[in-house]
Each structure stands twice: as structure tokens, then as C-alpha cells.
Amino acid sequence: EAGVTQFPSHSVIEKGQTVTLRCDPISGHDNLYWYRRVMGKEIKFLLHFVKESKQDESGMPNNRFLAERTGGTYSTLKVQPAELEDSGVYFCASSPWTAQETQYFGPGTRLLVL
Amino acid sequence: GENVEQHPSTLSVQEGDSAVIKCTYSDSASNYFPWYKQELGKGPQLIIDIRSNVGEKKDQRIAVTLNKTAKHFSLHITETQPEDSAVYFCAASRVSGNTGKLIFGQGTTLQVKP
Numbered sequence: 647e648a649g650v651t652q653f654p655s656h657s658v659i660e661k662g663q664t665v666t667l668r669c670d671p672i673s674g675h676d677n678l679y680w681y682r683r684v685m686g687k688e689i690k691f692l693l694h695f696v697k698e699s700k701q702d703e704s705g706m707p708n709n710r711f712l713a714e715r716t717g718g719t720y721s722t723l724k725v726q727p728a729e730l731e732d733s734g735v736y737f738c739a740s741s742p743w744t745a746q747e748t749q750y751f752g753p754g755t756r757l758l759v760l
Numbered sequence: 761g762e763n764v765e766q767h768p769s770t771l772s773v774q775e776g777d778s779a780v781i782k783c784t785y786s787d788s789a790s791n792y793f794p795w796y797k798q799e800l801g802k803g804p805q806l807i808i809d810i811r812s813n814v815g816e817k818k819d820q821r822i823a824v825t826l827n828k829t830a831k832h833f834s835l836h837i838t839e840t841q842p843e844d845s846a847v848y849f850c851a852a853s854r855v856s857g858n859t860g861k862l863i864f865g866q867g868t869t870l871q872v873k874p
Binding site: 650687688699704705751754 | 766796803806809851860865866867
């Protein structure tokens with residue numbers, strides 16, 4: 647069974663540009679989560695999808711971040727326009743039927759905003 | 761707000777020694793406590809978890825203890841090996857229905873010296 651995959655693995659952009667991160671969860675997993683780790687700090691929750699619906703987006707930092715999960719399969723996280731403080735590692739995780747199941751993490755996308 | 765404190769931030773042990781990492785959480789309604797191991801260039805991988813109706817859980821060289829009254833939980837690794845070197849994260853979650861965001865600690869960098 648393939649794990650959670652994320653694309654790209656690295657992205658370097660300039661302040662003000664737009665970046666779109668993609669996450670493909672484990673096939674059949676209804677729950678998809680986005681997290682972010684900034685400069686050696688803790689991993690912080692951004693949002694949670696159940697299928698195509700946003701279940702909890704309380705961790706989204708501001709309206710420059712837009713997450714979508716059309717069709718309930720893969721998800722994208724767009725940052726527009728990017729700021730310096732958006733640099734960090736963005737992780738995606740998925741879990742099967744309910745949120746009580748183990749969350750399986752992808753390898754992350756390392757974003758550097760210059 | 762919800763918060764998890766993790767100590768120590770770095771830990772260096774000799775191969776064969778034990779390692780202990782401690783976490784304290786603030787949300788008394790938390791009921792699920794996973795531990796993740798992150799190796800260089802990879803995403804966090806679940807190594808063990810415990811739910812609030814259990815005080816201790818063991819899996820080979822790894823054990824986790826939970827004290828709900830004191831709101832703290834610990835990871836114990838015995839007979840450490842060089843391949844145990846990684847960053848370890850504790851997390852707490854109030855899993856209920858279809859909600860399950862993880863609140864992470866700051867991480868502990870464990871170095872096992874051969």
C-alpha cells in the first residue's frame with residue numbers, strides 16, 4: 647500500500663509569489679490533515695478535511711492560505727502571496743474512516759520564502 | 761489554548777542506555793497520546809500511542825506511561841541503538857466523533873552514541 651505522498655519535496659520562492667503544495671493521501675482515507683513546522687518549533691495543525699469538506703480549519707494562519715480537496719481525494723494548499731514567515735515544512739497526514747484512527751504522515755514539503 | 765510541553769529538547773545517551781522523554785499537556789479533555797519518530801528527510805512515523813483508559817503500554821524496547829491526574833506522559837526507550845537517533849515528538853488529541861487534530865510538543869533530538 648502506497649503511503650501519503652507530497653509534491654514538491656522542496657520549493658524556493660520569492661516573497662510575494664504563489665506556491666501550491668499537493669498531498670495525495672493513502673487511498674481510501676477519508677480524513678486528510680495539513681500541519682506545518684516552522685524553524686525547529688513544534689508541528690502545528692492547520693486544517694482537517696473529511697472527504698471534500700473542511701471539518702476544522704482553526705489552525706489556518708490567515709486568508710493567504712487556501713486549502714482544497716475537490717472530489718475528496720488529493721488536496722492542495724495554496725499560499726498567495728507568500729511571506730517570509732511562511733517558510734517551514736508542510737506535512738500532510740491521512741487517516742481512514744474516523745478521526746480516531748492513527749494519522750499517517752507524508753514526507754513533507756520544505757518551503758523557503760526569500 | 762491547547763498546549764503540549766516536551767522535555768528535554770536534546771538528549772544524548774550511550775548505546776545500550778535508556779532514554780526518557782517527558783510531555784505535559786494542558787487540555788484535560790485530551791484522550792489520545794501518540795509518539796512520532798522523525799528521521800532526517802522523512803515525515804513523522806508513529807511508534808507507539810496510548811489512550812486515556814490505559815496507564816501504560818509497551819512494545820518491545822519502547823514503552824509509554826500516562827498520568828491523567830498530573831496531565832503528563834512519557835516515552836521510555838530501553839537498550840538504545842544508534843538507529844534510534846532521530847527527533848521524537850509527543851502529541852495530544854481530544855478525539856471525539858470526527859475531530860482529531862494533534863497538538864504536538866516541540867520535539868526531542870535523541871542522539872545515541874555507539
